Amino acid sequence: MLTFPEGFLWGAATASIQVEGASNEDGKAPSVWDTYCRTSGKIKDGSTPDPGADSYHRLGEDIRVLKELGVKAYRFSIAWPRILPAGSGAVNAKGAAYYQRLIDGLLEHGIEPWVTVYHWDLPQCLEDEGGWRNRALAPTFAEYAATLVRLYGDRVKNWIVFNEIQAFVDQGYGNGWKAPGLELPPKELMQVYHHALLAHGLACKAMRAVNPAIKIGTAEHPMPRMPVIETPENIQAASRAWDRHIGFLFEPMMHGRYPDNLDVYPAIKPGDMEAIKDRLDFMGLNMYTGAYVEATEAPPYYRTIPFPRHHFSAPTQGWLRMLPDAMYWGARFSVEKYGAPAIYFTENGLSTPHDLPPEEDRDDVTRIMFVKAYLAAMHAAIADGCPVKGYFFWSPIDSFEWISGYTCSFGLYRVDWKTMERTPRLSAKWYREVVRRNAIV
């Protein structure tokens, strides 16, 4: 049996806009996703983040689910437009009180709250001023992040600044598949990245200024480039590919510089790179998939191997290709390249269709098989000396899945979209046992 180090942190994760619903309640202002869902025509089932999993009204039920799973930590995000409806300025007391209740409820049950400051729900009023195209959003974001630490920093010890800069920039501003749905050319897109990185760095500093005792990290989606056959040449090739594909985010954060093999660079003002750099307390990695590479003789000295159509992937998400070793390489490169002091896998999971017959939905052995393989690769990383300290399952409950709307399930618990009832799948039973025994079962 593969057992994990003592004190290994087993958790589960969600995001505000995917579970809360109540998009227009108690003073919450619209986010870019509220707008995008209603105007883009890109959401598969024409749905919106309402009602989500109705978590805004079912806090007790969500905590009961976490309690049943036995997890030690819950990662959730805070909706910026719920806390600061105008984007900055006065705190909306009712919105703030919701997270207060959630945090207190978790602590009462011995579950550590892990807060994501930003999981893509930018206040629409700030997008109207240019959103992440606007450099001035960086200090505004830092002020929002500091506000959260002022509100909750006495009880929340672990903070994740951004969920997947790459996803909301590339798709929100590059290919139009996420809110706000823009399609900018590469040079402008790189500038958007730079602003997000600047926001990350300024936020780290502002948060630490409020409370130096908190721990801060990321939740990026590195999609590791990995050697298809583990030769030194291929490992080297994978490392180069990593730098181009995700190193351009991690290297500025951790070392205060961009890698030297990028095609485009942003305009950088004096002091920016120092502002961006922050020795993070942990690197959070959302891990679903990656890509195989092999070495080549000519620049860029690697080849990304296209996935054959028959490669295993999630039935509902074409991008979610099964690649368990991504856990191993994600951890290993984070240590080798950036000296990550601690690593948490901040997301991992599998989607299935939401409209299956009841038994087929409940007996989700596919999810168990899939995740088990990823946990084994995570175990290998630990055995190799990587400081992997915890793992968050995505997700405890089904939720609004961005452009897939309500058509697919990532939950250990099924959510009935009519009654909002939460029902455990077989995978919930399995994960509970993993957590209980601190081992792969």
Ligand code: GBH
């Ligand atoms: C995570 O992103 C998110 O953090 C979480 O909110 C989400 O629910 C979870 O994944 C499951 O999807 O549409 O083909 O262009 C994972 C990284 C980056 C994967 C964007 C999907 C879009 C691929 N995501 N990517 S595509």
